[in-house]
Structure formats: C-alpha cells, structure tokens
Amino acid sequence: MSLVFYILSALTVAGGLAAVLLRNMVHCVLALTVAFAGLALLFLNLDAQFAGFAQILVYIGAVAILVVFAILLTRGSETSRDGIFSRTWLAGLAAAAAVFAVLGWAVLHSMRQLPHETTVPDVTVKQIGQLLVSRYVLPLEIVAVLLTVALIGAVIIAMQEKEESQ
Amino acid sequence: MIDNLDQIFVLFQHWLISFLPSSWQPAAAVMLSVAAIICLFPALFALTTVFERKGLARIQNRLGPNRVGPFGFFQPIADGIKSLTKEDIVPLSADVAVHFLAPVLLVITVFMGFAVLPMGRNMVLVDLDAGLLFYFAMGASSELAVFMAGWSSRNKYSLLGAMRAVAQMISYEVPLIMSSVAVVMISGSLSLTKIVEAQNHYTWGFPHWYIFTPWGFAGFLMYAIATTAETNRSPFDLPEGESELVAGYHTEYSGFKFALFFLGEYVAMFSISGLGTTLFLGGWSAPFSFLTWIPSWIWFFSKLMLSIFVFIWVRGTLPRLRQDQLMNFAWKFVLPMCLVNLLVAGVWRFMGEGLLRWVVCSAILIAAYAGMGVAEMHKQRLGPRSYRYAE
Amino acid sequence: MTPLAGYLLVAALLFSIGLAGALTRRNAILVLIGIELMLNAANLNLIAFWRYGPHPEALTGMMFAIYSIAVAAAEAAVGLGLVIQIYRHAKTTDLDHMNRMKG
Numbered sequence: 001m002s003l004v005f006y007i008l009s010a011l012t013v014a015g016g017l018a019a020v021l022l023r024n025m026v027h028c029v030l031a032l033t034v035a036f037a038g039l040a041l042l043f044l045n046l047d048a049q050f051a052g053f054a055q056i057l058v059y060i061g062a063v064a065i066l067v068v069f070a071i072l073l074t075r076g077s078e079t080s081r082d083g084i085f086s087r088t089w090l091a092g093l094a095a096a097a098a099v100f101a102v103l104g105w106a107v108l109h110s111m112r113q114l115p116h117e118t119t120v121p122d123v124t125v126k127q128i129g130q131l132l133v134s135r136y137v138l139p140l141e142i143v144a145v146l147l148t149v150a151l152i153g154a155v156i157i158a159m160q161e162k163e164e165s166q
Numbered sequence: 167m168i169d170n171l172d173q174i175f176v177l178f179q180h181w182l183i184s185f186l187p188s189s190w191q192p193a194a195a196v197m198l199s200v201a202a203i204i205c206l207f208p209a210l211f212a213l214t215t216v217f218e219r220k221g222l223a224r225i226q227n228r229l230g231p232n233r234v235g236p237f238g239f240f241q242p243i244a245d246g247i248k249s250l251t252k253e254d255i256v257p258l259s260a261d262v263a264v265h266f267l268a269p270v271l272l273v274i275t276v277f278m279g280f281a282v283l284p285m286g287r288n289m290v291l292v293d294l295d296a297g298l299l300f301y302f303a304m305g306a307s308s309e310l311a312v313f314m315a316g317w318s319s320r321n322k323y324s325l326l327g328a329m330r331a332v333a334q335m336i337s338y339e340v341p342l343i344m345s346s347v348a349v350v351m352i353s354g355s356l357s358l359t360k361i362v363e364a365q366n367h368y369t370w371g372f373p374h375w376y377i378f379t380p381w382g383f384a385g386f387l388m389y390a391i392a393t394t395a396e397t398n399r400s401p402f403d404l405p406e407g408e409s410e411l412v413a414g415y416h417t418e419y420s421g422f423k424f425a426l427f428f429l430g431e432y433v434a435m436f437s438i439s440g441l442g443t444t445l446f447l448g449g450w451s452a453p454f455s456f457l458t459w460i461p462s463w464i465w466f467f468s469k470l471m472l473s474i475f476v477f478i479w480v481r482g483t484l485p486r487l488r489q490d491q492l493m494n495f496a497w498k499f500v501l502p503m504c505l506v507n508l509l510v511a512g513v514w515r516f517m518g519e520g521l522l523r524w525v526v527c528s529a530i531l532i533a534a535y536a537g538m539g540v541a542e543m544h545k546q547r548l549g550p551r552s553y554r555y556a557e
Numbered sequence: 558m559t560p561l562a563g564y565l566l567v568a569a570l571l572f573s574i575g576l577a578g579a580l581t582r583r584n585a586i587l588v589l590i591g592i593e594l595m596l597n598a599a600n601l602n603l604i605a606f607w608r609y610g611p612h613p614e615a616l617t618g619m620m621f622a623i624y625s626i627a628v629a630a631a632e633a634a635v636g637l638g639l640v641i642q643i644y645r646h647a648k649t650t651d652l653d654h655m656n657r658m659k660g
Contacts, residue, residue: 001563016571016594020578025586028604030264032590033310041596043622046564046608051622053299055600058626061306061339063593063633065332068313070586070637072329074644085581086378086653090207092580100573107565110608114609122614125356128616128623136620141619143627150631159640160645 004045013037024085027072033064045062050128172461175202176288182190199291203280211432212242218478221379225482249425257319257418264318269426270309278304279437284359286450286463295360298350301441302343305396309335315427316415327414330489331398331405337496338395338402344504345385345392349376349445349513358441360549362449371455375448380527381511384535386446388500388507390476393438395492397431400481404489440466496543499538506534564605572598585640585650589633596629 015035022028035058045051088094132140170177183194195546216231216239223230231238256265258483282297284290310334350356353364367374377383395402406414416427443449447469450462487495510527517523572595579591600622607618644650 001558001560005560005563006622009563012569012576013570016574019594020574020582020587020592024261025584026261026264026643028590030314032593035594035595036660039571039601042564042567042601043604044602045578048604048608048619049294049296050299051600051604051619051626052304053296054623054626055597056303056510057299058630059593059597060310061588062311062336063630065313065336066633066637067593068310068317069329069332070640072317072325073641074650075650079593082581085566086583093577094571094576095580097648099576100569107562107569111559111562114565115561115606115611116560116561116609117611117613118609120614121608121616123616125299126354128619131610131616131620134598136601136624139620139624143187143624148629150635154634154638157635158641 004094005042007040008045010106012042026068029067029071033060036060036064045124046068050123067090168459168461170246172287172463174461175286175463179551193326196291199390203291204277205275207280208429209435211429212246214275214432214474215245215428216241217474218481221475221478222482225479228317234452241498246425250422253423254421255418255422257321259320260418261318261320264314265418266423268311268318269423269430270442271314272308272430273426273433274302274310275308276437279434280440281459282358283437283444284362284449285466286461289450289463290359293357293359296356298346298356298361298441301358301437302339302346305342305434305438306339308430309339311430312415315419319415319418321418324380324415324417327405327417334398334402334405334496335396338392338491338500339494341388341394341500342392343506343537344501345389346441346445347506348385348507350502351508351511352381352515353378357448358430358444360449362444366451368455372399373448373453373455375446375451375452375453377446377448379514380524380531381507381514382446382502384510384531386442388451389442389446390505391500393435393442394477394480395496397438399477401484401487402462402492403481404411404486435474436470436476439470442473443469460481463496499542502538559609560587561605561609561620564609565585565602568598568601568605571595571601583653585643585652585655588636588652589636589640592636593629593633 003082011083012035013034015031015038018031019028022031036055041050042125043055069118169274179195180487185189185192189519219241220230220238231241234240234244255264279301282294285530312331313328313337316324316326316331319325320327334470353361355361355364365373365375372378376385394400416424419427443466450466451466452458452460452462472521512528513530514523514527515528569576575591575594577591579588580658581589582588587638603618603625607613607616607622610618613637614631640650642656
C-alpha cells in the first residue's frame with residue numbers, strides 16, 4: 001500500500017465529498033473535476049494508461065464542461081431558500097451509509113479469497129485496437145449507434161420549442 | 167562529430183547526471199529535461215511577442231516597437247517588468263480561489279503537452295505508448311481553465327467571452343482529433359516517436375512526410391484551421407476581440423495573472439504547432455536526404471518557428487469570423503471534410519504503391535471540397551463583386 | 558490489507574459518497590453529479606480487478622471501463638438536456654418542488 005495510493009485516494013475522496021457538500025454549484029463541479037483527475041491518476045497507478053487518458057479526455061474535457069454549461073443555463077447559482085439539502089436528507093444518508101457498510105464488509109471479509117497477481121500486464125494500444133475490432137466489435141458498433149442516438153436525442157430534447165400560445 | 171552535435175543535449179544531460187549517485191539518476195534526468203522545457207519555451211514566447219508585434223506592424227505598414235534595444239528586441243524585458251510590477255486587482259465580488267487557480271491550471275495543462283513531443287532524435291521527455299491521447303487529454307483540460315477564468319470574474323463580458331471561447335474550443339476539438347486520426351491510421355501507432363520515425367525515410371531525396379500525400383495535405387490544412395481556432399488566434403479570436411468584448415475572459419486579470427494567460431496562449435500555440443510538425447511535417451527529420459547532417463533539433467525548432475510565422479501572417483491578413491460563422495464552419499464544413507479525409511487515408515493505405523492511388527485520392531478530396539463548398543455557398547447568393555461609388 | 562482491497566474500499570467509499578449526493582441534494586444537476594461519481598467508482602472497481610485478477614492480458618476489465626466511460630458521457634449529455642428542458646418548463650431545478658406529475 002504505497003504512499004502514492006494514499007495520497008491519490010485522499011485527493012479523490014476529498015474531491016468527491018466536496019462535490020456533494022458544497023453550496024456553490026460551480027465549486028461542486030470543480031471539486032468533481034478534481035475527483036475525476038484523482039481517479040485518472042489512480043488508473044495510471046494501476047498501469048491502465050489508455051483508460052486513464054481517456055478518463056481525462058472524456059470526463060474532464062467533456063462531461064465537466066457539459067455540467068458547467070447546464071448549471072449556467074439553469075441558473076444554478078441561485079440557491080433555494082430552503083437550503084441545499086432536501087427534506088428527506090436523513091433517509092438518503094442512511095441508505096448511502098448502509099451501502100458503504102455492506103460493500104466494505106464484503107471486501108474486508110473476503111480479502112483472503114481475492115485474487116492478487118503482481119505481474120504488471122504489458123498492454124499496448126495496438127492490443128486494445130485489435131481487440132476492439134475483433135472480439136469487441138459488436139459493443140463498438142452498438143456504442144457508435146448509442147452515441148449517435150444520444151447526440152441527436154440531446155439536441156432534440158434541449159431544443160427550444162416554437163411558442164404555440166402567446 | 168555530426169552525431170555528437172545532433173545528440174548534444176542528450177550527451178550534456180548524461181554528463182550532468184553522472185555526478186549523482188545512481189539511485190538518483192533517473193529522477194534527476196527527468197528534472198533536468200523538465201527544467202530545460204520550462205526555461206526554453208517562455209524564452210521563445212518572449213521572442214515571439216516581439217516578432218509578432220513587429221511582423222503585424224510591417225504588414226500594417228508601420229514600424230512596431232523600435233525603442234527598447236536594437237530594433238526593439240528587448241521589448242519583452244520591458245513588458246515583463248511591467249506585468250510583474252503592476253498591481254494585482256481582484257474584483258470585490260469575484261470568487262477569489264477560482265480566480266487565482268484559473269491561470270495556474272491553464273499554464274500547467276499547457277506545459278504538460280510538451281512531455282510527449284519529440285524535439286529531436288532521442289529527445290522526448292516521456293515516450294508514452296498513448297502519447298497522442300495524452301496530448302489531447304491535456305488540451306481538453308485547458309478549456310476548463312478558460313471557463314473558470316470567465317466565470318470567477320463575475321462580469322457579464324467575461325462570462326460571455328468564456329462561453330464563446332469554450333464553445334469554439336469544443337467545436338474545433340473534433341476536427342483537430344479527427345485529422346490526427348488519419349495520421350494514426352497510416353502510421354499504426356499513437357506514440358509520437360513512432361509517427362516521426364515512420365516519416366523519416368527518403369525516396370530519391372524527398373522525405374516521406376505526411377504532408378506530401380493527398381490525405382496528409384488536406385489533413386494538415388484542417389489541422390491548421392483547428393489549431394488556429396483552438397488557441398483563439400485570429401481569425402478565430404472573437405472571444406478575446408478587443409472591439410467586441412473588452413478583453414473576453416481575461417478582462418478582470420491584471421499584472422502577473424494576465425501575463426500568465428498570455429504566456430499560456432502562446433505556449434499552447436508552440437505546443438500545438440509542435441504536434442502539427444510531428445504529425446504532418448516529419449518532426450525532427452530533414453527535408454532532403456542530403457541535409458541530414460544538420461542536427462535534428464534545429465529542424466524541429468525551425469519548423470515550429472515557421473508555423474508560428476504563418477500564424478502571425480494569418481493574423482495580420484484575415485478578418486475576424488463571427489461566432490455563428492465559425493461554428494457553422496466547424497460543424498458543417500471542416501468535420502465532413504475530416505471524415506472524407508479518413509476515408510481517403512484508408513483508400514490510400516489499401517490501394518498499394520503507384521501513381522493510381524495519388525490520382526484517386528486527390529480526385530476524391532477535390533470533389534468533396536468542391537461539392538461542400540458549392541453546397542455551403544449556395545444559400546448565400548453571392549454574386550460577382552459590385553461597387554457603389556459615392557455620388 | 559492487499560492493494561486490491563484498498564482500491565475496492567476507495568471505490569466503495571466513492572460510490573456511497575455519490576449515492577449520498579444523489580439522494581440528499583435538492584438540485585437536479587447535483588443528482589447527475591452523484592451519478593457520475595457512482596459510475597466512476599464502478600470504473601475504478603473494474604480496472605482494479607483487471608489489474609490484480611487472473612489473465613490481465615485478456616484486457617477485459619480495461620475494455621469494460623472504456624465502454625463505461627463512453628456510455629457515461631452519452632448519459633450525461635442526455636440527462637443534462639432533460640434537466641435544461643425541465644427547468645424551462647417548471648422554472649426551477651429544485652427536486653422537492655417537482656413532486657407532481659401534473660404539468
């Protein structure tokens with residue numbers, strides 16, 4: 001359990017906590033970006049280079065900016081007068097704590113049966129490319145269709161409709 | 167001797183770190199290269215500011231800065247002293263933390279891009295297997311810094327400038343990546359050193375640079391358009407046009423933070439030109455096989471400065487594009503051309519050597535360009551130029 | 558504690574933080590932020606199991622994570638489009654006020 005892992009996980013968890021606790025929405029998104037960056041660094045620590053760089057490119061470069069645009073278009077900077085947490089916040093917190101308890105118990109309880117290979121896998125982008133067009137070509141095509149549908153659908157959903165009534 | 171001159175920086179680095187114990191040597195080697203990059207590119211930035219001002223001035227039939235030093239070449243020193251000693255004004259209602267972090271994040275992500283550029287033979291900081299993907303990941307992260315700058319100033323002009331800049335950068339990110347994908351397809355690797363090595367061959371003295379192929383030429387043109395838009399340079403500089411938006415997203419920055427934004431913009435220009443030379447212009451390889459005795463790093467930096475010169479030239483020549491014109495251009499013209507370019511690159515690869523593939527690929531590209539040009543202009547009803555004189 | 562268990566615990570923590578955020582905040586966009594955190598935590602799980610599991614040369618975990626990133630991006634786009642349209646209709650993004658089906 002190296003020092004790098006502790007620092008990176010502290011950074012990621014701090015970013016995640018700040019993302020759900022802060023009052024200002026844009027600060028939440030920036031904290032989320034820090035969490036994404038921490039996760040990308042954790043992927044790099046796990047020798048998954050392609051996944052780490054794809055995480056930075058897609059999440060920080062696109063999803064964070066999408067969320068920021070949505071906040072600006074819906075005037076999220078005006079906080080509701082009833083506070084930032086909903087009326088049923090206690091139930092939500094209890095559910096999340098229960099989920100963490102179950103997952104943590106499962107991990108710690110089965111630690112001895114978990115696999116633990118230590119040889120670093122030698123993964124090149126060439127292998128990923130070859131797998132994408134040989135074994136995983138069907139998911140690739142489906143994801144292409146999905147992205148097209150999502151693109152067209154998002155544009156149609158968010159388009160301003162013509163005013164029917166004055 | 168020629169080999170030594172070519173590898174002079176590598177040998178110098180090895181000599182310097184030989185004084186350290188061997189367990190410190192890898193880290194020290196990396197630190198030394200990083201220090202070299204951090205010292206070199208801001209120095210180039212200083213030189214480029216004075217070149218730009220004098221170049222633009224000469225295009226506009228005036229002289230440019232000529233008081234500070236011989237022919238004005240010490241002007242960056244004066245600019246540097248000015249920006250370091252100016253008062254750092256932060257607006258009262260600004261978000262102080264984000265306002266401070268925006269230029270820092272911009273400069274960090276822009277300098278990270280240099281880590282994968284091969285600046286000479288064996289002169290790359292990190293030879294990543296997915297180097298091109300890393301470069302684009304850093305480029306995408308710099309957009310967030312632009313947004314942070316615009317939003318944290320709590321100024322409607324800044325916010326508007328930031329939104330326009332981010333929309334423009336995201337729109338042109340797609341043609342940028344697509345035109346590089348054609349290069350990746352042909353060279354078979356995302357690693358920039360392998361892409362340069364694939365271009366480092368000569369036939370009858372002429373190099374195998376990708377710009378000398380039909381798809382490479384079209385790809386380079388689209389890459390050039392996309393880079394001009396990504397770095398917010400004229401003619402795509404509406405987000406920072408002084409006549410439009412005061413100064414766009416860096417309106418509320420003064421002193422050193424403004425200098426950091428300026429530095430970030432120019433260093434982004436260097437790094438993206440560096441990537442363009444690596445992908446299309448052969449990186450550090452010489453143009454003719456009888457010129458390979460000139461060191462590789464001289465070729466890389468010459469091509470880089472040539473690209474910067476073309477940026478300055480285009481800035482002085484072309485008028486600014488309106489926001490909707492530039493978005494239309496990106497999505498309706500450049501992106502379809504990039505897709506056609508990918509198709510043409512595939513046709514090139516599978517057609518086998520010979521004259522036929524040149525003819526077929528060029529024909530497809532020219533037909534696509536003419537077709538799309540006609541389709542776009544059809545709606546605009548532009549006729550021959552007509553003059554109206556005052557009576 | 559083995560390294561794999563450490564990564565799994567971090568992923569579980571991040572997942573529950575995302576779940577807490579999605580369940581307790583008022584603003585609709587913060588629910589989407591919570592969902593993105595949950596998806597990222599699942600990705601971390603996948604990559605950790607790929608790295609420390611048997612047969613990492615089959616690249617199954619990495620491919621799964623890459624597809625998950627792509628699908629999450631698509632879902633964020635559509636979700637945010639929906640939030641924007643709901644805001645235009647209901648003039649608020651406060652989820653406590655959107656508790657009726659009647660328009």
